[in-house]
Amino acid sequence: MYLKASSPEELAFARLIGASQDYEATVLRKLEECETLQPTAEKAAKWLVMAANQGSIEAQIAYATSPESTLGPRPDHESHEFQEWKRNASSYLYESMQKGSVDALSALANAYGTGLIVPRSVVKEYALQMTLERINPAYSSRKHLEELRSILTPAQIEEARKTSKSTYLTLTGNSPDL
Secondary structure, three states, rough: OOOOOHHHHHHHHHOOOOOHHHHHHHHHHHHHHHHHHOOOOHHHHHHHHHHHHHHHHHHHHHHHHOOOOHHHHOOOOOOOOHHHHHHHHHHHHHHHHHOHHHHHHHHHHHHHOOOOOOOOOHHHHHHHHHHHHHOOOOOHHHHHHHHHOOOOHHHHHHHHHHHHHHHHHHHHHOOOOO
């Protein structure tokens, strides 16, 4: 008879039907070993930071869009760790965007809108939102673009247009039709 206990409950059942003590010892050892593999928040944060440092676009975006994932719940925005997170998050988003990640572009546009990672800039947010719309109109809200445009001066709109054109060229290698 073949027994496979992968949980304490299954081990208890194996005991009921007469599993040997050697079997029980082996299963208990394996269960203990498996428990050490359970991801903790600290381990997950460590792996996320490592993957982001190694250039994984997905890890860089996850790191940048969730300070809680590496700093824990309710991080202190004035702490040295949070300031370091902001520097890394900004760098990761730019790096991923330069590699062509639309998700990083979107996260960076949002970051300029909120001012959490980078200083708030309506001009830069507008420029990046325009780039998203050029890539695919479904990636940016027309209403949001109009709201941003309504608070910018003509000179700021022109600056944003130039930034958007340059960003689009960097991302796609193509010149946008303007």
